[in-house]
Amino acid sequence: MSQNHGSAAVPTCPGCTEPLESGDLFCGVCGYDLSSAAPCPGGHPTLVMNGPARQPEQAPQPEQARQPEQAPQPEQARQPLPAERPRQERPEPAAGTFRPATAGQDAASAPVSARLPDEVPGHASDGTRIGPRAGDFELPAPVAAPPAAADPRTAAPLAAPPVGSKLCVACRAGHVDPDGYCENCGHAQPRERDHVERELGAVAAVSDRGLRHHRNEDAFAVSTAALPDGSPAVVAVVCDGVSSATRPDEASAAAAASANEYLLAALEHGTHPQQAMHESILAAAESVNALATAGHGPAGPDPHRHQNAPACTIVSAVVANGLLIVGWIGDSRVYWVPDDREGPPARLTEDDSWAAQMVATGLMNEAEAYADERAHAITGWLGADAYELEPHTASFKPDRPGVVVVCTDGLWNYAEGVDEMARALPADAAHRPLHAAQVLVGHALDGGGHDNVTVAVLPFAVEQRRAGLDRLAP
Amino acid sequence: MANFSKSSVPRFSVDVYQNEYLPEGGREVNAIVTVTATGGGTTGGAALTGALPAGNAAPDSGRNAAVVIMVDCSGSMDYPPTKMRNARDATAAAVDTLRDGVAFAIVAGTHVAREVYPGRGGLAVADGRTRAEAKEALRRLSAGGGTAIGTWLRLADRLLASADVAIRHGIVLTDGRNEHESAEDLTAALDACAGRFTCDARGVGTDWEVKEVTAIASALLGSADIVADPAGLAEDFTRMMENAMGKEVADVALRMWTPVGVEIGFVKQVAPTVEELTQRRTEAGPRAGDYPTGSWGDESRDYHVCVRVPEAGIGREMLAARISLILPVAGDGPPEVLSQGLVRAVWTEDLAASTTINPQVAHYTGQAELAQVIQQGLNDRKSGDFDGATAKLGRAVQLAAASGNADTAKLLSKVVDVVDAATGTVRLKAKVADADEMTLETRSTKTVRVKK
Numbered sequence: 001m002s003q004n005h006g007s008a009a010v011p012t013c014p015g016c017t018e019p020l021e022s023g024d025l026f027c028g029v030c031g032y033d034l035s036s037a038a039p040c041p042g043g044h045p046t047l048v049m050n051g052p053a054r055q056p057e058q059a060p061q062p063e064q065a066r067q068p069e070q071a072p073q074p075e076q077a078r079q080p081l082p083a084e085r086p087r088q089e090r091p092e093p094a095a096g097t098f099r100p101a102t103a104g105q106d107a108a109s110a111p112v113s114a115r116l117p118d119e120v121p122g123h124a125s126d127g128t129r130i131g132p133r134a135g136d137f138e139l140p141a142p143v144a145a146p147p148a149a150a151d152p153r154t155a156a157p158l159a160a161p162p163v164g165s166k167l168c169v170a171c172r173a174g175h176v177d178p179d180g181y182c183e184n185c186g187h188a189q190p191r192e193r194d195h196v197e198r199e200l201g202a203v204a205a206v207s208d209r210g211l212r213h214h215r216n217e218d219a220f221a222v223s224t225a226a227l228p229d230g231s232p233a234v235v236a237v238v239c240d241g242v243s244s245a246t247r248p249d250e251a252s253a254a255a256a257a258s259a260n261e262y263l264l265a266a267l268e269h270g271t272h273p274q275q276a277m278h279e280s281i282l283a284a285a286e287s288v289n290a291l292a293t294a295g296h297g298p299a300g301p302d303p304h305r306h307q308n309a310p311a312c313t314i315v316s317a318v319v320a321n322g323l324l325i326v327g328w329i330g331d332s333r334v335y336w337v338p339d340d341r342e343g344p345p346a347r348l349t350e351d352d353s354w355a356a357q358m359v360a361t362g363l364m365n366e367a368e369a370y371a372d373e374r375a376h377a378i379t380g381w382l383g384a385d386a387y388e389l390e391p392h393t394a395s396f397k398p399d400r401p402g403v404v405v406v407c408t409d410g411l412w413n414y415a416e417g418v419d420e421m422a423r424a425l426p427a428d429a430a431h432r433p434l435h436a437a438q439v440l441v442g443h444a445l446d447g448g449g450h451d452n453v454t455v456a457v458l459p460f461a462v463e464q465r466r467a468g469l470d471r472l473a474p
Numbered sequence: 475m476a477n478f479s480k481s482s483v484p485r486f487s488v489d490v491y492q493n494e495y496l497p498e499g500g501r502e503v504n505a506i507v508t509v510t511a512t513g514g515g516t517t518g519g520a521a522l523t524g525a526l527p528a529g530n531a532a533p534d535s536g537r538n539a540a541v542v543i544m545v546d547c548s549g550s551m552d553y554p555p556t557k558m559r560n561a562r563d564a565t566a567a568a569v570d571t572l573r574d575g576v577a578f579a580i581v582a583g584t585h586v587a588r589e590v591y592p593g594r595g596g597l598a599v600a601d602g603r604t605r606a607e608a609k610e611a612l613r614r615l616s617a618g619g620g621t622a623i624g625t626w627l628r629l630a631d632r633l634l635a636s637a638d639v640a641i642r643h644g645i646v647l648t649d650g651r652n653e654h655e656s657a658e659d660l661t662a663a664l665d666a667c668a669g670r671f672t673c674d675a676r677g678v679g680t681d682w683e684v685k686e687v688t689a690i691a692s693a694l695l696g697s698a699d700i701v702a703d704p705a706g707l708a709e710d711f712t713r714m715m716e717n718a719m720g721k722e723v724a725d726v727a728l729r730m731w732t733p734v735g736v737e738i739g740f741v742k743q744v745a746p747t748v749e750e751l752t753q754r755r756t757e758a759g760p761r762a763g764d765y766p767t768g769s770w771g772d773e774s775r776d777y778h779v780c781v782r783v784p785e786a787g788i789g790r791e792m793l794a795a796r797i798s799l800i801l802p803v804a805g806d807g808p809p810e811v812l813s814q815g816l817v818r819a820v821w822t823e824d825l826a827a828s829t830t831i832n833p834q835v836a837h838y839t840g841q842a843e844l845a846q847v848i849q850q851g852l853n854d855r856k857s858g859d860f861d862g863a864t865a866k867l868g869r870a871v872q873l874a875a876a877s878g879n880a881d882t883a884k885l886l887s888k889v890v891d892v893v894d895a896a897t898g899t900v901r902l903k904a905k906v907a908d909a910d911e912m913t914l915e916t917r918s919t920k921t922v923r924v925k926k
Contacts, residue, residue: 186733187786
């Protein structure tokens with residue numbers, strides 16, 4: 001982990017003077033509880049950062065991202081992404097420990113068809129499939145803790161804890177056993193995925209476990225690529241594991257990773273972005289399907305372990321060649337918020353959900369539909385039990401600079417309407433995408449954090465003004 | 475898991491069955507811990523599906539065991555005289571079941587303990603010659619004198635201690651009350667012998683005290699049973715000895731580690747019989763304690779663990795207990811960890827998850843209650859509280875029927891007339907044979923496993 005040991009102004013831990021990062025709840029070295037000692041600096045979002053500290057990528061414009069006091073420089077933001085910048089080394093997906101079997105699919109072998117999918121948002125669902133996600137807060141049994149060969153304390157009851165073992169973040173007294181529990185208070189330690197942040201200059205994303213779920217089943221991947229003509233492309237993929245299915249965390253990680261891989265490869269080979277988007281969702285679906293047959297679930301009967309195939313939603317956004325392409329299955333969303341806030345913000349996706357169907361078919365109005373307990377039942381998902389796969393894609397040509405917000409329902413539950421979302425998004429989101437993503441996650445946590453929260457923020461720059469947000473004919 | 479070089483030592487596995495989900499504010503965590511030992515010698519008394527056939531053990535495994543048989547020779551054994559004859563025959567059958575190489579001795583028990591074979595304070599090593607000599611010595615056994623089981627156990631302990639073996643086992647046969655020493659003497663003897671050898675106890679006829687016999691088996695981690703008809707002794711002794719010969723590893727303990735702030739509700743064995751272990755904890759380092767389980771052959775036992783964890787917020791997860799099977803190592807070395815399992819607590823606001831009771835936990839909670847209501851019901855009946863007895867035994871009939879404990883249901887039906895098993899409606903029988911009542915009481919702790 002690259003610690004951000006910065007200037008003298010960086011706050012330090014009252015316990016051990018270790019430099020801290022904004023939003024830390026506990027000191028990363030001594031475990032000191034900072035929540036009372038170090039109030040969040042003004043303007044910073046409320047964040048649960050009990051995971052590993054923020055890991056700044058090799059951000060190409062770090063001063064832009066890390067100097068919030070700097071006055072906004074609109075002209076800088078309107079500049080097209082530097083074309084000469086070499087493509088970033090293909091980043092690991094955010095939840096980098098899972099690599100789908102289909103990763104590394106070579107775009108050269110992928111069909112590069114000229115036909116673009118004629119998907120139209122709003123005509124997505126066939127109205128018959130109600131997803132397995134009946135309850136939004138259902139908690140399937142987590143993957144069993146890795147077996148520990150021997151208990152080190154019974155082997156040597158009074159031996160000092162092994163060098164380099166971590167201090168428990170919950171009690172700050174005990175050390176962490178190899179199986180991930182504190183040897184003193186027994187509390188499970190934060191997992192790597194509990195809080196993940198990633199920043200690539202042109203795009204940033206934050207994922208958080210939230211306040212009510214015991215693990216983070218969301219996943220995301222963000223990356224940048226260069227098109228064959230050298231112009232840049234930015235990719236963000238966000239996935240939300242279906243809690244009532246088996247291993248939803250693995251499903252979302254696999255889907256985000258493989259969609260991202262596929263998009264990068266296809267874009268570099270000059271595939272039309274919307275075509276690439278369509279195919280990337282199919283590739284993601286394949287990788288989630290593969291999990292169902294992999295059968296590496298933990299042994300042992302557990303009545304709470306639903307034997308549904310792993311499943312997740314997916315939503316992706318690509319910014320390339322002045323186009324904004326979105327694609328999705330499920331109820332994760334993309335919002336568009338113009339920088340000047342003069343043009344109207346917009347939601348660019350239509351949920352595959354029970355509520356959306358009720359509204360689309362005119363059986364209920366929006367308020368009634370979303371008040372119903374079935375509102376969040378999804379009607380489309382990635383997974384082996386999704387018997388019909390209908391990726392939705394859409395392409396837009398924004399006329400003005402703005403910000404694309406790609407998120408799971410853990411965020412939009414607390415900012416459902418486009419205006420609410422626009423209000424929650426900081427005004428300088430285009431210049432500080434990571435900060436904006438942190439603010440949005442904080443917005444969800446302040447609202448209750450009932451679900452995992454994942455947000456990717458992609459600033460979109462244009463050269464000249466035109467009127468309106470044009471939807472390109474497919 | 476431990477890797478043994480000796481193939482005859484069983485491998486242990488620990489499986490934990492629990493609902494780890496707690497509601498907001500929930501504190502109580504229940505888990506059933508199934509410990510299975512496989513790959514050892516013969517199958518023990520509890521039949522194991524898929525276990526190795528008997529006689530699979532290494533041929534020299536007998537050299538690691540010693541057995542002392544304690545035969546009641548008090549005067550009452552002559553009434554009727556068949557009792558003494560059957561006891562002699564049963565002991566002879568047990569001697570025949572001894573594996574070659576096993577060290578053994580026979581003790582005649584009255585108000586004092588007397589060595590019958592081989593004598594001189596030692597043990598004989600089983601082979602054709604010593605088995606014949608032992609049976610010859612048995613013929614000279616005669617009845618006369620009182621009953622002081624504590625003295626028998628202390629002699630057995632001295633004899634067993636003279637052998638350098640891992641498995642030390644005793645078998646006690648009695649037909650009467652422990653009248654010639656105080657209850658304190660017997661308790662003191664049991665305390666002195668606990669952990670030094672394991673012991674099965676059998677009551678023959680119906681003039682003995684159930685609580686004395688079950689207390690001996692409990693304290694010395696063996697089985698207790700009734701042999702109401704002396705003619706059944708030989709078969710029972712043979713089975714008991716086969717079981718003892720199947721033991722491969724002794725002094726195994728269940729070690730439970732709990733985090734700071736976790737209170738232990740109870741720890742009990744729940745299969746094959748209910749055995750309370752909570753009070754038998756010995757501290758073993760910080761926040762850890764050992765509960766004795768005795769010796770193991772190829773067998774499987776279930777334990778019910780209940781702990782109370784400190785409250786934590788929704789979404790939190792903690793380790794409530796770490797259960798391991800440990801084997802002491804000679805000298806001061808740390809004990810060998812045979813296997814371990816984790817009991818967890820996860821707080822959720824999903825009521826469907828947190829209100830579900832794990833089927834294993836529910837089953838064994840019922841089985842423990844079954845044993846309790848049988849004992850209480852029989853006590854009520856003895857003390858003349860027939861309403862209380864009817865209610866408790868009715869509940870027992872209901873529990874036995876619901877859990878599929880057919881053996882216990884059958885024993886209950888000899889004490890009560892069952893009107894409706896599903897609702898637990900029963901009538902006390904006017905006349906109950908002593909043997910039936912004693913059999914029910916002795917076997918009340920026997921449990922069945924969860925129906926598959």
